[in-house]
Amino acid sequence: MTAPLHDRDSGTSAARPHDRHSGTSGARLPDTQQGMRRRNLSRVMHTVAAHGPLSRAAVASRIGLTRAAVSTLVDELIRSELLDELGPERPGRVGRPGSALAVSARGPVGVGAEVGVDHLAVCAVDLRGETRARVIQQVGNRGRPPEPVLRELAALVRRVCAEARSAGLSPAGLAVAVPGLVARDTHSVVRAPNLGWHDIDLGPHLPPELPLTVDNEANFGALAELWLGEGTPEDFLHVSAEIGIGAALVIDGRLLRGTHGFAGEFGHMPVWPEGPSCPCGGRGCLEQYAGEKAVLRAAGLEAGEDRVALLAERAAAGDKAVRRALGGAGTALGIALTGAVNLLDPRAVVLGGALSRLAPWLLPSLERELAGRTGGRACGVTVSGLGSDGPLLGAAHSVARAVLDDPAGVGAAG
């Protein structure tokens, strides 16, 4: 069995899963033999996870270390039950047959959870990136006090952990995606307007034995896109919507979190500065034109459950009012994206969440506006294939990847 990776009360370790996606988490450690060993353990894990099964010699050649050095690292990772030796490679090759290495199918799993406005979800992902357990519960959380919501979430987390343990897996930590602002390096939801939550510390409500991370759903959605998206570049702006509109900027494979953890408040870019008042304090914010409420109003529809599906259905059926409403939202998105692209020069813009389901009717006006206003400076707009699964998967993978980033944490504690 492996032990938890990080202490819950370490702000740094809580922040780490989101900061990087490759084995460089030790770059700020004092540069000692010990720091070098930890980084090299991480390189071995990431290499086998991404390209395995691989022989020791193949790992050595990929990461530029000697085979002897790699063998020492591999032995340590096998002892920690993070790598498995699959037995001799296919015979008939020159030299002594190497034994292929693979990431263990037992060992640590990352547990991800999502508090949605309409649902709760929890899943467990192993170090190979496979989902090993998953539950979803439809429940209207808007306006409910946090305590019962988090009690239900904790019960789902315990159910998924029990299922994982019965398969020989060991939950390494819990990451929770919430639809609101989370103060950087804390477990506190500062503001989640669509839940009606203010200044809620999730820590006391969740299983204490699991190291905890809490973050905005848009951030986890962008990380899922980075790690799991087909051909996603390492530099992109991820724009997603459920009820509100959020964004996350990934640069060189790292998430830009902002000083307070509030970066990505894309829904509050001013679009028409004298436009309608917004609860944020501004006027004419993007959300006033492209948020779910604004689009439903423009389409003449009532608020209610799963309105995105209704909008998509009506638009597909040719409903003129719905198409006009989505076209208007696309124009507003295009103007706001012009500002973001001029400021940030991302390689691509990826539309996720509800925006991916409505993309066919948003994209024409969005792209017209963006291309016209940026003088054709290339920035493609693509649509995420993860749909609404992004935040949950991003949360679970962030914990699993933190193990790959610092496998020595497991070995030292085990």
Place this chain on the structure above:
Amino acid sequence: MTAPLHDRDSGTSAARPHDRHSGTSGARLPDTQQGMRRRNLSRVMHTVAAHGPLSRAAVASRIGLTRAAVSTLVDELIRSELLDELGPERPGRVGRPGSALAVSARGPVGVGAEVGVDHLAVCAVDLRGETRARVIQQVGNRGRPPEPVLRELAALVRRVCAEARSAGLSPAGLAVAVPGLVARDTHSVVRAPNLGWHDIDLGPHLPPELPLTVDNEANFGALAELWLGEGTPEDFLHVSAEIGIGAALVIDGRLLRGTHGFAGEFGHMPVWPEGPSCPCGGRGCLEQYAGEKAVLRAAGLEAGEDRVALLAERAAAGDKAVRRALGGAGTALGIALTGAVNLLDPRAVVLGGALSRLAPWLLPSLERELAGRTGGRACGVTVSGLGSDGPLLGAAHSVARAVLDDPAGVGAAG
């Protein structure tokens, strides 16, 4: 004498001076003994540069290595003429007196150059951050072909280098700040509308013996603010103006460059989307309200030389039209900054260049707009103390800091 650090034709090394400001340039090298040695050499140099004179023991304690390890590194840096031993420390302390180390006053200098619309400037900065030579030439460059401009710049560079060499210094590289877009990791100005330049490779026009970097003036201005500004945080948005308006985002002490090197086109954030056409292809861009031309027009003044001084003078004298024009520019800046702050959550906004001279009349409306629209989410606006010197100093310091970031480059070549 020391030798040049990097080959001119290495795209990576050309980009390096701007990417980081502390000794982590080796973080992507294979993690070998050699890579570790280079990073530790850099740590010693940065520590002595920032806190020296220091004894070997004090360096060891600051960077978390043993005194023996530090001594080996220090001996190598003394042999490369990057560090000096100042003789025994003050006596009367326990143990054998240590010898204080300081960054050498000879050795490498970084050469910075600036192509302005109204001037050319070149300076040399040593590893201690002191300016050792400097020339400025007033000359109207608007609409001049690049060749004669760059010929004059090259002559100024040679003059500064000769002066540096006669003081026992060795120019380690040249960084040139230009008022335009520079393609990332190249020496090519893609577009400099206020000079009238398109697709100009500066490389062939400048002294071939100096490794060259070329970048946008707003980027170098932001780096100068990071390295030299009083109390500047490691995360800030630097907004500056000369003729156009540019911005640069610094995150964790690193510049966000953008995929193509075009990040920071803040002047082309849409403010009023149906506003006047902009040469960029957009409508209602910030520059149409807060650029020099727009402000002069709104103030009823003609274009001409040093209009910023004229605007400041008239505003100080109470000229109502000028104050109204600057107030309007402040409002537009505040709306555009609202978008940037919502998207990026910087710790601070710093106004540089011409904006710093006009700040007293821009700030009231700018801050009112920003605070009103962001619901009081804290993001202070400060004014740079570097004024129009930022880009030139940022360029020169970027070369000097690249030596601190990889002192092994000097030792290996020397």
